[in-house]
Amino acid sequence: RKEVEQDPGPFNVPEGATVAFNCTYSNSASQSFFWYRQDCRKEPKLLMSVYSSGNEDGRFTAQLNRASQYISLLIRDSKLSDSATYLCVVNLNAGNMLTFGGGTRLMVKP
């Protein structure tokens, strides 16, 4: 089993749609969770951290389910500019190493 696993996609959605991605992680003791966004041929950039109670930032909502060991990202009212690869990132063990999932590719079409 991969330590951090994501559906690679691509998810092809029309503008205005709502889309959700899940990510599973292997270590139940993991403490820190993040969603990063990576545009083609660019570096990853933090989209949002994921807090235990769930959190929202505009059109983006992140949730954590510790019992099932997954995090999710919900994007409402998709924009063309949301097209990118979304990386699930977990601090699996105590320390300063982050483990990246393989990414989920989103393509928003007009």
Add this chain to the structure above:
Amino acid sequence: ETGVTQTPRHLVMGMTNKKSLKCEQHLGHNAMYWYKQSAKKPLELMFVYSLEERVENNSVPSRFSPECPNSSHLFLHLHTLQPEDSALYLCASSQEIGGRTYNEQFFGPGTRLTVL
């Protein structure tokens, strides 16, 4: 300059060459990282430096040699690389608290390396 910078942005080298990648962070962070990103594979952590000491060497071949002269600069020295080492090499920095990553890592733009 702001954020994390990397030079060069593109590098083509032969298998017998020696080259170095440079990373500089202007964020006052105390930890720096090298990652490798190959096509269709997740980011792979190569090295971690915390307070200028290497705290992680993630089973990386010895043809990659990191150097961290101070908390703002990180180098990756390359020698006798193989074609399969062609990839995007990303540098990142973060502020560690008690030796743990709580906050985001900021990435540089990367060096796209091609080994012929």
